[in-house]
Amino acid sequence: MTDINTLYQQAVTLLQQLISIPSFSREEDRTADLLENFLKTNGITPNRKVNNLWAYNKHFDAAKPTILLNSHHDTVKPNTGYTRDPYDAITEDGKLYGLGSNDAGGCLVSLIAVFLYFYDRTNLKYNFCLATTAEEEISGVNGLELIIPDLGPLDFAIVGEPTLMQLAIAEKGLMVLDCVAHGKAGHAAREEGDNAIYKAMKDIEWFRTFKFPKESDVFGPVKMSVTVINAGSQHNVVPASCNFVVDVRVTDAYRNEEVLEIIHQNVTCDVTPRSVRLKPSSIDKQHPIVQAGIALGRTTYGSPTTSDQSLLDIQSIKVGPGDSARSHSADEFVYVEEIREGIELYVAMLERIV
Numbered sequence: 001m002t003d004i005n006t007l008y009q010q011a012v013t014l015l016q017q018l019i020s021i022p023s024f025s026r027e028e029d030r031t032a033d034l035l036e037n038f039l040k041t042n043g044i045t046p047n048r049k050v051n052n053l054w055a056y057n058k059h060f061d062a063a064k065p066t067i068l069l070n071s072h073h074d075t076v077k078p079n080t081g082y083t084r085d086p087y088d089a090i091t092e093d094g095k096l097y098g099l100g101s102n103d104a105g106g107c108l109v110s111l112i113a114v115f116l117y118f119y120d121r122t123n124l125k126y127n128f129c130l131a132t133t134a135e136e137e138i139s140g141v142n143g144l145e146l147i148i149p150d151l152g153p154l155d156f157a158i159v160g161e162p163t164l165m166q167l168a169i170a171e172k173g174l175m176v177l178d179c180v181a182h183g184k185a186g187h188a189a190r191e192e193g194d195n196a197i198y199k200a201m202k203d204i205e206w207f208r209t210f211k212f213p214k215e216s217d218v219f220g221p222v223k224m225s226v227t228v229i230n231a232g233s234q235h236n237v238v239p240a241s242c243n244f245v246v247d248v249r250v251t252d253a254y255r256n257e258e259v260l261e262i263i264h265q266n267v268t269c270d271v272t273p274r275s276v277r278l279k280p281s282s283i284d285k286q287h288p289i290v291q292a293g294i295a296l297g298r299t300t301y302g303s304p305t306t307s308d309q310s311l312l313d314i315q316s317i318k319v320g321p322g323d324s325a326r327s328h329s330a331d332e333f334v335y336v337e338e339i340r341e342g343i344e345l346y347v348a349m350l351e352r353i354v
Contacts, residue, residue: 002116004347008340010116011109012096014038015339016089018073018105019098025074025138035073035112035132042116051134052147057127058120066127066153067350069115070144070308071108071160071320072136075100081330095333103327106334107160107320108132110342117347118354126354129154136308139278144308156283156315158346161307162322162334165345167293168303169317170218173250173280173310175260178243179203181269185240193238197231200242203267204229207246210266212259216251218282218302222259223249249304252282278310283317290317292352296345319346 014034023031032051039046039055046055051073056066078086078099086099098105115130129151135143161168181200186193204226212222224246231242250259256276263271283290285300294300298319305324309316321342322334 004113004117004343007113007116008343011113011339011343012336014112015096015101015105015109015334016098018109019089019096019101020087022087023074023100024077025135025140026142028074028134031073032132032134038112044119047150049147049150050142052131052143054129054131054147054151055115056129057115057118057124059122059124060127064125064127065155066129067354068129068131068151068154068157068314069111069160070131070133070157071104071111072133072143072308073100073105073108074134074137074143075103076137076328079328079330084331086332091336094335094337096336097331097333099332101334102162102322102332103324104136104161104320104322106322106339106342107162110321110339110346111158111160113343114346114350117343118350124354126155133308139306139310143311145277145311148311154314156287156289156317157309157312158289159307159309159312159316159318160320161318162324162327163303163319164323165298165319165321165338165342167290167298167300167317167319169285169290169300170216170252170282170302171280171307171309171318172219172302172304173256174278174306175248175250175256175276176274177246177248177263178272178274179246179267179269181242181244183238183240183242186238188236188238193240196239196242200229200231200244200269203269204244206266212254212262214253216253216302219251219304222251222254250280252280255279278306279313281309281312281316283315287315287317288353289349292349293317293319293345295352296348298345
């Protein structure tokens with residue numbers, strides 16, 4: 001078992017190397033190569049599928065439950081506000097700058113350090129599965145979702161995203177709905193046609209005012225927002241169709257499919273979800289890993305933003321070093337001490353249960 005200070009130093013060095021390599025979603029092959037070589041150098045032979053890597057602890061026992069440690073190594077593209085080289089991993093005043101340093105490089109290298117900490121331990125109550133994955137920033141199909149069938153049975157997951165090491169015990173799901181209200185074209189000067197805009201208005205009002213019967217203890221109600229409307233071709237033609245888009249943030253009180261069924265029962269327009277993949281997620285507040293975090297002074301909250309948690313069908317907690325407010329920002333950074341704190345807190349939480 002490597003001591004935490006050594007693991008911290010390795011983690012910071014690895015993060016600097018990751019930052020120096022562009023790894024936009026779907027273009028993560030070089031960071032996947034780096035991570036694969038890092039694990040092999042530390043005596044671990046990972047599995048790989050496309051740009052996703054996963055590995056198990058040395059004394060894996062199929063009779064025991066398995067904890068998934070997951071974070072991602074893809075990044076968004078740097079925004080135009082950068083004043084620094086986004087790939088120059090410079091540390092100044094305790095801040096390690098660079099694209100992906102906060103989202104989610106600090107979390108990723110911290111979880112890798114934790115995996116190494118427990119890797120060769122014997123007599124653990126749980127197995128560990130480390131998964132470093134791709135395409136998180138675009139919710140792509142060749143990221144975590146691709147390898148879930150290969151990971152085997154999993155008991156619960158720790159998903160590394162910047163939360164200031166506070167405990168996100170629930171995360172909203174997301175459905176984007178393409179809706180079409182149908183009417184009949186006619187001349188606006190005569191009593192012709194059936195105006196699709198007026199039909200759409202009735203359904204839009206339903207989306208605006210409907211209250212779902214169940215509310216989440218963490219988030220409250222499901223939130224639906226009409227965000228785009230498009231109809232008509234010219235001023236004197238009654239439109240035959242009206243297209244609009246609805247953003248639906250689903251809480252852990254429902255599954256996406258349940259919400260979609262309620263919507264279908266209440267509106268007259270055609271409703272087509274772009275996807276039902278991005279599910280709401282949660283973990284019981286009494287779960288041992290949550291209680292371990294609370295005992296260490298961490299607070300719980302519900303996260304409005306989506307992550308790879310949405311692709312998991314097991315209980316999961318989102319927690320990691322860094323601050324979500326810095327994600328995708330110009331001159332992104334993570335405090336190096338946040339990485340140390342992340343490793344120490346992850347280890348302390350897990351030591352209480354494994």
